Every structure is written in structure tokens, then in C-alpha cells.
Amino acid sequence: MTYEAPLYRPPSEARSLILQLTLGCSHNQCTFCYMYKGKPYRVKSPEAMREHIAWGKAIDPGARRIFLADGNVLGLETPLLLEILTTLYREFPALERVSLYGGPGDMLGKTPEELASLHKTGLQLVYLGVESGSDTVLQQVRKGVTSEEMITAGVRVREAGIHLSCMLISGLGGTTHWEEHALESARVISAINPEYLGLLTLLVEDNTPLHRQIQQGSFHLLPAEKVLAETRLLLENLQVTDCTFRSNHPSNYLNLAGVLNQDQQRLLAEIQEAGEQGRLRPEGWRAL
Numbered sequence: 077m078t079y080e081a082p083l084y085r086p087p088s089e090a091r092s093l094i095l096q097l098t099l100g101c102s103h104n105q106c107t108f109c110y111m112y113k114g115k116p117y118r119v120k121s122p123e124a125m126r127e128h129i130a131w132g133k134a135i136d137p138g139a140r141r142i143f144l145a146d147g148n149v150l151g152l153e154t155p156l157l158l159e160i161l162t163t164l165y166r167e168f169p170a171l172e173r174v175s176l177y178g179g180p181g182d183m184l185g186k187t188p189e190e191l192a193s194l195h196k197t198g199l200q201l202v203y204l205g206v207e208s209g210s211d212t213v214l215q216q217v218r219k220g221v222t223s224e225e226m227i228t229a230g231v232r233v234r235e236a237g238i239h240l241s242c243m244l245i246s247g248l249g250g251t252t253h254w255e256e257h258a259l260e261s262a263r264v265i266s267a268i269n270p271e272y273l274g275l276l277t278l279l280v281e282d283n284t285p286l287h288r289q290i291q292q293g294s295f296h297l298l299p300a301e302k303v304l305a306e307t308r309l310l311l312e313n314l315q316v317t318d319c320t321f322r323s324n325h326p327s328n329y330l331n332l333a334g335v336l337n338q339d340q341q342r343l344l345a346e347i348q349e350a351g352e353q354g355r356l357r358p359e360g361w362r363a364l
């Protein structure tokens with residue numbers, strides 16, 4: 077089998093060649109996450125990696141973009157990652173960009189010098205699931221880091237010259253912590269100042285710890301109109317520079333796109349208008 081399912085990639089990597097060098101996520105504890113629950117973390121053997129790269133070359137020898145899966149390839153030892161990057165740029169002559177998912181713990185586990193050497197060898201973009209800037213929410217969802225560690229991780233990647241795409245999850249604070257979730261997320265993203273910011277909206281899958289919390293009554297989902305209020309509070313308090321912002325995932329109630337902070341007022345006006353006109357994606361149409 078070429079890929080071991082399930083296989084995930086960011087929406088912006090739809091045209092990239094996906095090479096699966098690790099399986100699952102080494103953290104695998106976030107209460108809302110369903111992605112790799114039945115897939116124990118494993119690093120492919122060097123031989124299996126070589127075979128998979130050779131397969132990728134056979135199907136897409138002119139690949140310009142490669143995304144390395146699964147959950148957190150940045151967790152690999154730096155010498156191995158450098159070897160993989162060198163191999164990819166040698167085997168794919170048209171290659172312009174290599175990207176991957178990285179957890180905050182993976183970033184904190186690398187020195188600034190290691191990250192700089194990865195960038196020099198061709199690592200162009202890392203996707204970081206920030207999820208929330210609130211320490212309360214981060215702890216509740218078992219993200220495994222504090223907001224300050226998240227900031228240190230993100231800033232370290234950016235200072236190495238690697239582009240950073242951060243993701244937040246609307247509604248992750250539920251009805252109890254939505255304001256703190258918005259304000260603290262704005263604080264953390266402003267401190268990191270990433271090139272890209274994506275906003276998803278919480279969708280709860282069966283068989284996740286969060287689903288059980290909802291059934292037990294200890295977590296209450298944020299209704300759609302409050303999700304809009306939360307997004308408004310987030311945007312009002314963000315201070316970033318030339319950050320490409322997207323809230324256009326099928327999970328979102330409202331599609332938004334712009335560059336922050338320059339498009340802040342237009343985006344706030346769009347939220348206001350959609351709220352007044354009730355122009356939100358119906359609950360049943362939201363999807364992962």
C-alpha cells in the first residue's frame with residue numbers, strides 16, 4: 077500500500093506531492109483531535125522512506141512542492157531531516173518548497189541553529205496547530221504546552237527564516253472561556269506574528285475525549301452567533317504584519333479572507349453584516 081490511511085494535509089497543500097515518512101502523531105493527546113486516534117506513532121525505516129521517495133519520484137518527477145506527512149515530521153532527529161531534505165532537492169530538480177506539520181514540542185526540541193540549518197537545506201514552511209492562546213484552554217485540551225512555550229516555539233521557527241502557518245480553533249473554549257480564548261489567542265498570535273493564520277471552527281467527532289465531556293455536561297459548545305462574536309474579538313485584538321488570514325474551511329460558519337492587519341476593518345464589517353443577515357453556513361453543512 078502506498079499510503080497508510082488516514083492521511084491528512086493542509087488545504088493549501090492540495091497540489092503538493094505528499095510523502096508519508098512518519099505515521100500518526102507523537103503527542104496524540106489533544107482532547108478534540110480524532111486524526112490519529114487509531115494509528116500509533118511510528119517512524120518509517122530508512123529503507124521504507126527511500127522506497128516511498130522513489131515512488132513519489134516515479135509518479136511526480138516534476139513536483140515543485142512536497143508536503144511531508146503525517147502529524148509531526150519535524151519531530152524527527154535533525155540529521156535525518158537534513159538528509160531527507162538533501163535527498164528531496166536532489167531527486168526532484170524542480171522542487172521549490174518542502175513543508176510539514178510541526179508540534180510546539182518539536183520546535184522547542186530544536187535549537188535555533190538546528191532550525192536555521194533546516195531552513196538553509198530547504199525547509200520552507202511549517203504548519204503549527206496553536207489551537208488557543210489561553211493557558212486554561214490549552215491545559216483543558218491537553219495540548220502539552222503553555223502559551224509562553226507556544227510563543228517561544230513559533231518565534232524560534234520564524235527567526236530561523238522558516239515561514240509559519242498557525243491554526244486556531246474557534247469555539248475551543250466553549251461557552252465558559254470564549255472571551256479568554258479570543259483575547260489570549262490574539263495575544264499569542266500577535267507575539268508570534270506568523271506569515272499565515274488559519275481559523276477552523278470546532279467540530280466534535282465521536283470517540284474523542286471532548287465528545288465524552290460534552291455528553292457528561294462538562295463542556296458546552298459555543299453557538300454559531302457566539303462563534304462570530306469570538307472571531308470579532310480575536311480580529312479586533314490581533315496586531316500582526318502582512319499576515320495572510322483565512323477562515324474558509326468547511327467547518328467555519330462564515331468564510332473570511334484577507335491580509336492582517338490591513339484588512340481588519342473590512343473583515344469586521346463582513347462579520348457584522350453576516351450576523352445581521354443570518355448568512356451563516358447551516359450547522360448540517362459544516363464538515364471536517
Ligand code: SF4
Nearest residue numbers: 101103104105106109
Ligand atoms: S498535536 Fe495535532 S495531530 Fe497531534 S493530537 Fe494534537 S491536534 Fe492531533
